Amino acid sequence: MKKIQDCKLKNMRYLNDDTYIIELSMPVMPEKIESGNFAEIRVDKTADVFLRRPFSVYDVNYKDNTISFFIKTIGKGTQLLSQLQEGENVNIIYPLGNSFSKIENTKTLVIGGGSGIAPLILLGKELKEKGSKVVYLLGARTENDIHLVEEFETYGEVLITTEDGSLGEKGRVTDHSIWNKISSFDKIYTCGPDPMMHAIGKIAKEHNIECEVSLENTMACGFGACLCCVTATHNGNKCACTEGPVFNVKDLKW
Amino acid sequence: MVDLKVKVDKLEFKNPVTAASGTFGFGEEFADFMDLNDLGGIFVKGLTLHNREGNDYPRMAETPAGMLNAVGLQNKGVDYFINTIYPRIKHWDTEIFPNVNGSIIEDYIEVTEKLNEVESINAIELNISCPNVKEGGMAFGVNCASAITVTEAIRKAYDKTLIVKLSPNVTDITEIAKGVEGAGADAVSLVNTFLGMAIDAKTRKPILSTITGGLSGPAIKPIALRMVWQVYNAVKIPIIGMGGIMNATDAIEFMLAGSSAIQIGTANFIDPQVCIKVIDGIKEYMLEHRVEKISDLIGAMEV
Known part of the structure; x- marks a missing residue:
């Protein structure tokens, strides 16, 4: 409630x-x-x-x-x-809002960028409890913007990219070498800036891997009254606050 | 005991506090936060003849002491309301008022005729003031002749209380109010949102997908209050006043300016319990100021 x-x-x-x-x-x-x-x-x-x-x-x-x-x-x-x-x-x-789906006994890639890492530690905890394996991929501009690595490591391996190369691999999350092994993952979860999630969603579709994104649409109320935070889905406009913020990319008009 | 009952046309509200259309969903969205039976009434989300997806995202921009919206009447259509939503909400002991919209007069009439058949719905709010649709909406409400034409048509199609929601985006709101009164409106509700816009200086782009949108919130309160007072002095039918009401004091001011009842809109987004707080605050005001009947405050501003 x-x-x-x-x-x-x-x-x-x-x-x-x-x-x-x-x-x-x-x-x-x-x-x-x-x-x-x-x-x-x-x-x-x-x-x-x-x-x-x-x-x-x-x-x-x-x-x-x-x-x-x-x-x-x-x-x-x-x-x-x-x-x-x-x-x-x-x-x-x-x-x-809704929540990420918690699948059992699978291998997941959990990707966070910027403040989008906020829900991902809780997600890792839930996935680990379900017996799923978590690999985190965190991206930021510089080392100074990579946070909470030790906490992430409690629930899975942590991979990092920074745009200036100050920590982990240089570039954006979509440039990381882990993508060469993407077929070994069953599911991708991501939260971060829109362009990042769009890029990840596209790659996930190309590799036919399930991908859930958590949207950060601007909203006035947060509980389905204002209808301001909609995202276009194949089934019409849906509120990110009540029918999201988590969506499967295959349902979105991306 | 204070007497909170007010009359709008033939209807008696248990108190003057109602929720504004487009800010309260169909009431269900607020059921976790309050006892909906306590409300004077609920003006539910705007209805059209067919399903409408509304405008593209982004639909909202926060502005000083307010917000712009450009939702564009997203709704599943009047039949879905009557067959699916209304049966879920009709048991509440409060008045449910559908808000009627259309692109063309024929659509308004068809929606109204369907609602006229719903026995326990005692009134409709005719929306001729939505600023966020390309066709119809506000276009009907900013021109006296078209406001009269659509009100006359709906009057013929509707047997019960007809409330017409007015746009503030006009040169003289009293002319429109007098026009719809003459065309058969039983009451007017005012004001809808003010046409405004917001620009992102960094990107040089408009924030709303529609460029312009409707401004609401306390930023508009003094203008809304002035319009209610002007309309009160121009027409004999009751007024349901709104525009940036955030608390009981604001509500009392709108009643003093001439409102028989009030609607709370944008404040619901920030405090989903605000309607109940306003009702409680009105009671406290009445006790403190020895007001026995809230209806004694309607238009009671002392000049």
Whole structure:
């Protein structure tokens, strides 16, 4: 069930100048959350940040009653969030959206770019529990933008590309040598910038491999009322907030 | 006990707080957040004769104290509403008001005739003010003659309460209001969104796929309030006021300006419980200011 929940900022962990993880504590046990689910965080402290901001859940702890988000500062809303103080009240609506499908006993390639890595640790955890093998491929501009490698390694092998070659293979995720062995994978999951997901979706189709993408469409509400976040599918326009954010690329008009 | 009941034409609302069309889905989207039976009414998502996919993404741009939308009346058509959605929502103890749209008058009439047959629906909102469709929509509502023509046609096709939703994108909204009153409207609802646009300076491209869209939110409140007051002074039929209402104080202001009931729109996106909070806030205001009947506030601004 969707809930509006007042939380308190428990911890703010900066990973670099513009990337941080906020951990919120709530007075009750969190609702069940699966990888890909998101929350709408209220940030309306100024007139020019009017709407809530949607973020994929990065982690949830049902014992400590906490929920965490991996956030990259890209605009005024994320900037305001980065300035929250410990103990400050934060209102969220959650859990929203669908989740990645969790397939058993298969080999998966999980690709993240930029803030798109947010739901992928939770996904790796779920896939590992199902007996599936996870290979992560993380891409960024430079080494400084590659985060949480140790945490990813808990659930699978981690491959890296950076555009300047400062870490891992040089280039974009689609340039990595792992693509030479792509036929050994049964499924691709990805979340990141649209052009990256489009490129991956195209390769997946060419190799006839199942591929799920998590879209980051702009939305006003997050729960199916505004109809602003649609993506074109072979079955008409679908809301990324209620029928996504996770879609199988074969259903999208990409 | 305060008396929250208001009348709009023959209908009695249990309170003046209703949800605006296009911001509340078909109510079901909000069932996790509130008891929908508490609402005065729900204006459900705009309906057309056939399935409409709406406009391409992107359809939304956040703006200071508001947002632009360019949804373009995405809906599965009036038959789907009547046969599939309405049976799921009709048990709620609140008024359900369909919002009627069309590209041509014949479409408006056909949608209306179908809704006229649904016994427990007591009113429709005729939308001649949607700014986001290429044909029809606002085109009917920004011209007095066409507003009258479509209202007369729908009046003939509809036996129950006819509410006409007005566009603010006009030179003089009172002329249109008087026109639709003369054409048989039982009430008017105002305002729909203001035509606006947003540009991404970095890419030099429009943010919305349609370039222009409808502006809503508290940014438009003072203009909407002024229009409600002007229309209140120009017509005798009741007004359902809206435009950037975020809280109970805003709602009271719209009633003082002449609204018999109000609609809450964009605020639902930010706080899905806002309608309930506004109802509670109105009760508190009445107790504090010794107002026994909310209807005493309609048009009660003291000049």
